Amino acid sequence: MYTWCRKRDGITVEKSSSNTHAARAMIELRQRIFDGSLAGGTRLFEVPLAEELGISRTPVREAMSRLAEEGLLDRARGGGFVVRSFRYKDVVDAIELRGVLEGTAVRLAAERGVDSAALIRIHKTLLRLDRCFGPEPGDVDVESYREFNGVFHEELATLSGSDVVLREIDRVNRLPFASPTAFLPDRGYHPNFRLTLPANQAQHRAIVAAIEAREGARAEALAREHARAARTNLEYFMAEHSNLIGSVPGLALVMN
Amino acid sequence: MYTWCRKRDGITVEKSSSNTHAARAMIELRQRIFDGSLAGGTRLFEVPLAEELGISRTPVREAMSRLAEEGLLDRARGGGFVVRSFRYKDVVDAIELRGVLEGTAVRLAAERGVDSAALIRIHKTLLRLDRCFGPEPGDVDVESYREFNGVFHEELATLSGSDVVLREIDRVNRLPFASPTAFLPDRGYHPNFRLTLPANQAQHRAIVAAIEAREGARAEALAREHARAARTNLEYFMAEHSNLIGSVPGLALVMN
DNA sequence: TTCCGGCACCATGTATACATGATGCGCCGT
């Protein structure tokens, strides 16, 4: 275990620790990309970065390489890395892509049949989501709902039984604004957002029911429409509530 | 420009040159994975590899990192890389995935509309594909057909106008057995295979027509079915012509 | 005989010095 003192203006402002320097550099860079302090198109130079992080070039290269794998950096012609630019349309497309991939996962699950143990597990998750709702409308434990929603989508992707599809879903979900949880209501949201959650959960149940009924086309269509809700929220945010953009994880990096 | 002498049994057997050591190491490793000499699950150790390639560990790490990006290597827990295992079902799923992604690309193209210049270009490619057919049935210039088929699929993906979707299509196409050209008839194939090409080209035309007519659902379904032909060929190969497996690029790495 | 602890080795992680290639600027010549 290493310890790490990052200096800014000669004064230690942060101390962090983790397994390796490369891992911490990766986390730090990812953070800076997500919060927008490293804008899209910015070229990353190894030497200044290494100096700033107080480590050598080697782990910096390692970190950048992994971030390229993650899709947050592009390799520049002639070497080096550039922060990937995400425009509004790219966010829309990434959400669309998630819908398509989740749709494929559930269609395959319906067509090929699913393991009964996995089915029991996802039903448990559905119940946990149900229990987030109180007796009154708008009475929702949003924090728990967010958590179990993430679990549900993970289990849904697993139901396909396809490692290839699962891997691609994980990939697109690593873009924070494309993940199933990205536009789910948070504490900071207007209470009215919570009123949309019952419909959300109804879609969850319909998807699982379609899978059990071996209705692949219906499952696929439902999953796509389910993802579409995220796009609706995105459009609402960008148009009328641009002040809330910062509260959606990773939306700050989007350029227009 | 470097030159590179790889030694085996102490004797120089190969000499290769390229821009960087890392690039050549990447090409060499990719080759070994594709032809099956590095089986899935094999762990790659930096030091022996570096010695064998006559370079230092640094470019070897760089090469492995890029191959992980490409999806041919997995990062092992606790560091290091392992050759990714592809089973028969993974090939099936990769082809399915390509169909889904190409379907999405053409659906988006139909729904959102396409640039007329791009449309003219792809029509030219369609004409070039037509010209590969001679007057007699089975009289096909398969080499040219392969080439223009690749161009066609590339242009088709571009029609979507979505960088996000295009990137994912490129990604899946890097798996050689999933690319649109993988199972297209080659010189070595039985002449009967050439009789399937007119139907193949008819699908190409139908997809473009659907896009022009803004029929997104039809375009998507056609593209999926078009990819499905590759799966049919795959099944045929594995079942009855396993001796031909080696002639399909990258199919040698598939384990059962 | 079995289990636990320590030691040794090996693979990766990290730092650093040096090499190389690209790029941009300035000078010189026309």
Place this chain on the structure above:
DNA sequence: ACGGCGCATCATGTATACATGGTGCCGGAA
């Protein structure tokens, strides 16, 4: 004044030495 050539500088590419941490084996003790 303009254009081309060359040099200087900088960023990445590469090699290598050393650090670290995990793992497996061996020996001793219960």
